[in-house]
Amino acid sequence: MDVRERIRAWLAANLTGEFAALAGTGGPGREHENVELRIRWERLLGAAGWIGLGWPVEHGGGADVATQVAFFEEYARAGGPGRLSHIGENLLAPTLIAYGTPEQCRRFLPPIARAEEFWCQGYSEPDAGSDLAGVRTAAIRDGDVWRVSGQKVWTSLAHLADWCFVLARTDPSARRREGLSYLLVPMDQPGIEVRPIVQLTGTSEFNEVFFDGAATAVDNVVGAPGDGWRVATGTLAFERGIATLGQQVGFARELDEVVAAARASGALDDPVHAERIVDAWVGLQMLRHHALRTLGGPPSGVDASVSKLLWANWHQRLGELAMEVRGPAATLVDAAPYELSDAQRLFLFTRADTIYGGSNEIQRNIVAGHLLGRRAR
Numbered sequence: 001m002d003v004r005e006r007i008r009a010w011l012a013a014n015l016t017g018e019f020a021a022l023a024g025t026g027g028p029g030r031e032h033e034n035v036e037l038r039i040r041w042e043r044l045l046g047a048a049g050w051i052g053l054g055w056p057v058e059h060g061g062g063a064d065v066a067t068q069v070a071f072f073e074e075y076a077r078a079g080g081p082g083r084l085s086h087i088g089e090n091l092l093a094p095t096l097i098a099y100g101t102p103e104q105c106r107r108f109l110p111p112i113a114r115a116e117e118f119w120c121q122g123y124s125e126p127d128a129g130s131d132l133a134g135v136r137t138a139a140i141r142d143g144d145v146w147r148v149s150g151q152k153v154w155t156s157l158a159h160l161a162d163w164c165f166v167l168a169r170t171d172p173s174a175r176r177r178e179g180l181s182y183l184l185v186p187m188d189q190p191g192i193e194v195r196p197i198v199q200l201t202g203t204s205e206f207n208e209v210f211f212d213g214a215a216t217a218v219d220n221v222v223g224a225p226g227d228g229w230r231v232a233t234g235t236l237a238f239e240r241g242i243a244t245l246g247q248q249v250g251f252a253r254e255l256d257e258v259v260a261a262a263r264a265s266g267a268l269d270d271p272v273h274a275e276r277i278v279d280a281w282v283g284l285q286m287l288r289h290h291a292l293r294t295l296g297g298p299p300s301g302v303d304a305s306v307s308k309l310l311w312a313n314w315h316q317r318l319g320e321l322a323m324e325v326r327g328p329a330a331t332l333v334d335a336a337p338y339e340l341s342d343a344q345r346l347f348l349f350t351r352a353d354t355i356y357g358g359s360n361e362i363q364r365n366i367v368a369g370h371l372l373g374r375r376a377r
């Protein structure tokens, strides 16, 4: 049995019983679904060794790229639910491995791999999104702890997270980027308040997070104090790794649904719609080839930006297409309180794709700056 068959067999044997109800749930705009059951599911994944596959061997990983690709693809193909451990597994863990101390790796990686501790990302603030170096949340040394005060916003899954990696200003006298530090802050404490933000989809995937003297141990800084910009941008380069291939299998399923809807409504017979569907299919192949081309090498900020631009635009157009092929009736909902259809949810949530993880404009700035910088040398 090759590795892909082994993964497929494990999923077939385990995404059953109580977990069968999870198939297809928990994705974008559906994060509120079956949370308790999804936590148990994540723990089962962890116990079977499927979390942290790509980490170094000494941290329980060591799987080659082909195995990681196979896992993410087969997981999506089996309809595996949206992953609650994504931020810890794919953002924080590689950051700790690259920039953290051995003690930090020993403390924080095992509970991520067992799905016992979930993480959120505390970067954006009301006046610091694209302009991330404008972060004003402050952390002040107070004996054995850092005391954090300020506000973060758009913090995905903060309401479920046990820990937050927070970009905070530890030296108010230093110039923008120089005065920042990357702190690991426990969420369950009196100095932290999490307020959900209701999104277009009617659900609350993200939150405002208020810090009022929240404490974390002095050792919980990744890299040196003042080195937070380098560490924080390192995390961003990890943001779109091998997991993207699983995301693309999910995209393929969404495209299949659009094609089925177009067939049912007769839109497939319309040459304009048919051409847009073909374009979507071609675009998806491009996404896959771009991802495969950039995998395996060291994470590069520019590759991550190109990848983000490609998939965000593709997926947003798919959301529009999902509505268009269904005709004007697709925009209707029942009287409040209403449930959105899958197409409506896809359309509304994909409006955010070109914003989160860095907006399109910012990705283009990074790509252009890199290319122009090269040419100047």
Ligand SMILES: Cc1cc2nc3c(=O)[nH]c(=O)nc-3n(C[C@H](O)[C@H](O)[C@H](O)COP(=O)(O)OP(=O)(O)OC[C@H]3O[C@@H](n4cnc5c(N)ncnc54)[C@H](O)[C@@H]3O)c2cc1C
Binding pocket: 120, 121, 122, 123, 124, 125, 126, 127, 128, 129, 130, 131, 153, 154, 155, 156, 157, 206, 352, 355, 356, 357, 358, 359, 360, 361, 362, 365
């Ligand atoms: C669904 C979702 C989940 C998110 N999850 C998280 C999370 O977990 N943690 C977290 O920290 N953040 C999160 N974010 C926040 C996200 O990173 C920011 O929304 C994003 O970086 C943009 O920042 P902003 O919203 O402050 O917009 P602004 O920075 O105010 O930008 C507004 C507009 O101006 C444009 N613009 C700004 N500066 C420039 C420039 N220099 N050149 C050209 N155009 C420019 C932008 O592209 C945008 O179109 C999330 C956002 C969304 C939508």
